[in-house]
Amino acid sequence: MEVIASRTGHDYNLASRKAQEAAWRRFQATEWLESFVGSLGISKQPSEKEFISCLRNGLILCNAINKIQPGSVPKVVEITRFHSQSHTWDSQPLPAYQFFENVRNFLKAVEGLNLPVFEASVFERDNMEAGSSTKIVDCVLALKDYTERKNGSSKRTPLMHSNGRIPRSGLNLDINRQLDLSANREKQSPSQNDAQKLEESIVKALADCMIDAKENLDGNLLSSIRNGNMDSIKSFSRILSNTLEEQLQFKLNPNMKDLTKEISGSFMSSEASSPLFKTRNGKMKCNHLQVFREQENKLLKLKSLYSSTKTEFANLQLQLQNDLKQMESQVEVLSMAANGYHKVVKENRTLYNMVQDLKGNIRVYCRIRPAFRTDTKNVIDYIGEDGSLVVLDPLKPHKDGKKLFQFNRVFGPTATQEEVFADTQPLIRSVMDGYNVCIFAYGQTGSGKTHTMCGPSGASRKDLGINYLALNDLFDLSNTREDVVKYELYVQMVEIYNEQVRDLLTGDPTTTSKLEIRSCTSENGLSLPDATMHQVNSTADVLNLMKSGQVNRAVSSTALNNQSSRSHSILTVHVHGKDVNGGTIRSCLHLVDLAGSERVDKSEVTGDGLKEAQYINKSLSCLGDVITALSQKNSYIPYRNSKLTLLLQNSLGGNAKTLMFAHVSPEGDSFGETVSTLKFAQRASTVELGAARLNKESREVMELKEQVENLKRQLAEKEPPRSPLQKLKPGITVERTPPPPVRPRRLSIENKCPPQKSPNAVAPPNSASKNRALKTDGKTRVSTLVLPKTPESKVSIRNEIAISTEIKAKSSSHHIKKSLRTIGKLMIGSDKRAQPKPIEGPSQSLAIVSRPSRRLSLTGIQPLEKPRRSSIGGVDPCVDESRNAKTPPPLKSSSKTKWM
Numbered sequence: 001m002e003v004i005a006s007r008t009g010h011d012y013n014l015a016s017r018k019a020q021e022a023a024w025r026r027f028q029a030t031e032w033l034e035s036f037v038g039s040l041g042i043s044k045q046p047s048e049k050e051f052i053s054c055l056r057n058g059l060i061l062c063n064a065i066n067k068i069q070p071g072s073v074p075k076v077v078e079i080t081r082f083h084s085q086s087h088t089w090d091s092q093p094l095p096a097y098q099f100f101e102n103v104r105n106f107l108k109a110v111e112g113l114n115l116p117v118f119e120a121s122v123f124e125r126d127n128m129e130a131g132s133s134t135k136i137v138d139c140v141l142a143l144k145d146y147t148e149r150k151n152g153s154s155k156r157t158p159l160m161h162s163n164g165r166i167p168r169s170g171l172n173l174d175i176n177r178q179l180d181l182s183a184n185r186e187k188q189s190p191s192q193n194d195a196q197k198l199e200e201s202i203v204k205a206l207a208d209c210m211i212d213a214k215e216n217l218d219g220n221l222l223s224s225i226r227n228g229n230m231d232s233i234k235s236f237s238r239i240l241s242n243t244l245e246e247q248l249q250f251k252l253n254p255n256m257k258d259l260t261k262e263i264s265g266s267f268m269s270s271e272a273s274s275p276l277f278k279t280r281n282g283k284m285k286c287n288h289l290q291v292f293r294e295q296e297n298k299l300l301k302l303k304s305l306y307s308s309t310k311t312e313f314a315n316l317q318l319q320l321q322n323d324l325k326q327m328e329s330q331v332e333v334l335s336m337a338a339n340g341y342h343k344v345v346k347e348n349r350t351l352y353n354m355v356q357d358l359k360g361n362i363r364v365y366c367r368i369r370p371a372f373r374t375d376t377k378n379v380i381d382y383i384g385e386d387g388s389l390v391v392l393d394p395l396k397p398h399k400d401g402k403k404l405f406q407f408n409r410v411f412g413p414t415a416t417q418e419e420v421f422a423d424t425q426p427l428i429r430s431v432m433d434g435y436n437v438c439i440f441a442y443g444q445t446g447s448g449k450t451h452t453m454c455g456p457s458g459a460s461r462k463d464l465g466i467n468y469l470a471l472n473d474l475f476d477l478s479n480t481r482e483d484v485v486k487y488e489l490y491v492q493m494v495e496i497y498n499e500q501v502r503d504l505l506t507g508d509p510t511t512t513s514k515l516e517i518r519s520c521t522s523e524n525g526l527s528l529p530d531a532t533m534h535q536v537n538s539t540a541d542v543l544n545l546m547k548s549g550q551v552n553r554a555v556s557s558t559a560l561n562n563q564s565s566r567s568h569s570i571l572t573v574h575v576h577g578k579d580v581n582g583g584t585i586r587s588c589l590h591l592v593d594l595a596g597s598e599r600v601d602k603s604e605v606t607g608d609g610l611k612e613a614q615y616i617n618k619s620l621s622c623l624g625d626v627i628t629a630l631s632q633k634n635s636y637i638p639y640r641n642s643k644l645t646l647l648l649q650n651s652l653g654g655n656a657k658t659l660m661f662a663h664v665s666p667e668g669d670s671f672g673e674t675v676s677t678l679k680f681a682q683r684a685s686t687v688e689l690g691a692a693r694l695n696k697e698s699r700e701v702m703e704l705k706e707q708v709e710n711l712k713r714q715l716a717e718k719e720p721p722r723s724p725l726q727k728l729k730p731g732i733t734v735e736r737t738p739p740p741p742v743r744p745r746r747l748s749i750e751n752k753c754p755p756q757k758s759p760n761a762v763a764p765p766n767s768a769s770k771n772r773a774l775k776t777d778g779k780t781r782v783s784t785l786v787l788p789k790t791p792e793s794k795v796s797i798r799n800e801i802a803i804s805t806e807i808k809a810k811s812s813s814h815h816i817k818k819s820l821r822t823i824g825k826l827m828i829g830s831d832k833r834a835q836p837k838p839i840e841g842p843s844q845s846l847a848i849v850s851r852p853s854r855r856l857s858l859t860g861i862q863p864l865e866k867p868r869r870s871s872i873g874g875v876d877p878c879v880d881e882s883r884n885a886k887t888p889p890p891l892k893s894s895s896k897t898k899w900m
């Protein structure tokens with residue numbers, strides 16, 4: 001673009017210069033003609049049109065040539081007349097043929113003089129083009145030249161050609177003549193030679209620049225110069241000096257710059273001292289030397305700026321490096337602190353979980369089912385990540401109507417079965433490590449209990465509930481640990497319907513007789529020994545069993561749920577494991593789907609349905625009483641008031657890990673039941689169960705137990721026949737003479753309590769599950785000796801040995817006594833070794849610290865600060881249900897209504 005622009009500018013300059021040249025030459029031609037043949041009647045500087053019109057009739061031209069060469073045009077057609085007085089011509093229009101005649105004759109005459117001619121047709125054209133007059137002007141000026149030459153005129157002005165160039169040679173000669181530089185050249189010294197060379201080059205440059213500068217001049221300027229106009233002279237000298245400088249700049253070596261300056265200085269006017277100045281034509285011209293100097297100065301400044309910036313930059317770099325080093329060390333410190341912080345957080349979490357485990361709190365999760373109806377307000381106001389839940393009373397939609405509850409976790413309506421299970425999984429997995437676990441779903445009818453535990457009816461695999469997912473996970477774990485432990489899984493499924501326990505895995509549960517609950521460990525370690533037990537090897541087995549169990553379950557339609565469970569269903573998974581070292585694991589997982597708490601008026605049930613509802617409400621009310629008693633740490637816990645609480649006794653007050661899912665409906669018309677459920681759940685979360693017990697025995701303990709059995713057998717054989725121990729068979733309960741009904745002073749957890757206890761009293765959970773030995777007046781009475789299935793406590797072993805020692809007093813076998821002592825010592829040692837390693841370690845030690853505060857002591861001695869109401873020896877939890885022990889009076893009705 002720049003190239004095109006400069007080219008266009010150059011073309012424009014050239015054209016204007018040519019136009020100026022042409023005007024100048026026209027002026028010369030007109031001037032000469034006027035001086036030669038008289039006034040032409042046109043301006044001194046005529047335009048092309050004027051000039052051509054003036055010469056069109058050929059009269060002036062013919063007269064001029066006739067003056068130069070008389071008779072050249074013998075017959076001139078004179079229509080116009082020359083006024084001799086006024087020296088002017090009449091310019092009358094001629095007929096075409098006449099002025100053609102004149103012009104033709106003129107051209108012939110000029111040709112005869114060997115001078116340049118033009119075409120006569122130039123005068124014929126009406127539309128005159130630019131440059132039409134050029135050849136006529138050339139012809140006239142040639143005539144002028146011819147005349148001057150003929151007259152021998154010495155005052156000859158250089159003739160410019162139509163290309164506008166003055167011949168160089170002429171100019172050089174003139175300049176040489178003026179400067180006279182060649183004189184005495186041979187006589188000059190070397191330094192003079194240099195100066196001479198410089199002068200020559202200056203002259204040459206001057207000549208060149210004059211030629212070039214001439215192109216920038218127009219006729220007016222030159223004529224002004226000729227007329228002695230000072231402005232024009234100044235302008236001309238300025239142009240010359242600039243051009244000269246330019247030339248010298250490139251031709252001379254740097255040492256000569258000053259000289260050049262001196263020379264050029266003489267040409268320069270004061271105006272030219274600025275780098276830019278205006279030429280006569282108003283164009284801006286540049287003083288290159290000055291610009292160069294200025295640029296040089298700027299460059300120097302830039303150089304110094306550059307070096308200072310460089311130094312500054314280096315300093316900054318250094319500073320940056322130092323800063324980076326400092327930052328690095330700071331980041332290191334920070335990362336160390338962060339690591340430490342993470343460690344502390346991790347430790348805190350571990351310790352918190354440990355404390356929770358030691359306290360054995362019932363974990364409580366809340367699950368909110370999606371709202372099915374849009375006609376009522378949603379009561380769920382806020383669900384916190386930290387387990388907080390705020391519900392809003394739809395009748396008091398302001399601050400007062402808000403109630404805050406805190407749980408271990410709250411699952412919102414969008415929570416999936418997998419999410420719910422993921423949080424439960426670690427707890428469920430601990431079954432495989434030997435812990436008893438109980439998960440039960442509580443809530444108003446239709447709030448989603450069955451959905452959580454079993455999944456919706458006809459659920460696809462992804463919607464299946466905790467029951468299925470748990471068993472599936474247990475199978476996975478069993479497969480993973482196959483090389484270390486061999487597991488066997490057994491399943492029982494029962495329901496409590498109208499206060500009767502029914503087996504759901506027999507053909508027809510209605511036809512089967514009701515099952516008895518053994519609240520203490522029975523011979524096979526089951527609380528429902530009569531319920532059918534199915535070994536399961538795969539999830540398919542589990543699914544089949546669960547399906548048939550669901551079919552057998554009592555379900556009917558109510559106004560609140562068309563598939564309402566009318567019973568509490570309990571799926572129990574028994575885990576038997578044997579590790580490679582011969583150790584055993586026996587634990588169980590209870591998965592309980594409770595029947596829904598409901599208001600009879602709301603569920604609109606009548607007849608059998610009403611009876612079912614009353615039973616359901618009663619058992620749930622009993623569950624509430626148990627929870628209240630446990631949370632208040634009462635010495636008396638009313639487990640026996642319902643089949644449900646009796647069955648869950650070990651899970652609620654024993655040594656299991658227990659998790660409760662509190663289900664709520666979000667609809668506004670369920671607000672009362674929702675709050676009641678949430679209060680119940682919150683109360684349950686305060687219940688401390690104590691640390692869960694690990695049902696694991698090492699091989700050494702088992703062998704030692706076996707030895708004890710053998711020794712006992714031997715002792716029995718040596719016993720006199722009067723002793724009931726004579727009839728003792730290993731592992732079988734032996735009835736002894738019933739002890740007198742005296743208050744026991746000490747409890748032994750090994751032996752069962754005597755049968756003649758108060759039927760109303762219920763022993764605290766742990767003691768109830770332990771066998772007791774009673775001591776009166778320094779004598780031990782072994783009432784019922786049952787060898788524990790899963791004794792893990794060294795205290796129990798000690799007690800066992802103590803029994804044997806008592807017996808020994810009546811026996812004469814000193815040798816056996818000694819052996820028993822040794823075995824006792826060995827067993828204590830092996831128990832120490834059998835302590836769970838890193839994870840259980842701290843919890844065990846903490847458990848020992850917390851032991852005195854636990855409701856149930858493994859030593860069997862009750863904490864003194866809370867005297868028990870019931871007689872310790874008065875209750876045999878394994879007492880046959882047929883004895884129909886009277887339940888203690890229920891808690892105050894006010895406490896019951898709390899949970900309903």
Ligand SMILES: Nc1ncnc2c1ncn2[C@@H]1O[C@H](COP(=O)(O)OP(=O)(O)OP(=O)(O)O)[C@@H](O)[C@H]1O
Pocket residue numbers: 368369370413443444445446447448449450451452456457561563564565566594595596597663
């Ligand atoms: N989280 C949930 N997501 C989707 N649907 C749910 C959810 N919870 C419950 N439901 C649906 O709500 C209905 C009632 O649920 P469900 O039968 O599990 O209640 P319930 O508490 O067991 O009632 P009941 O005590 O009367 O047996 C069912 O149709 C169930 O599929």
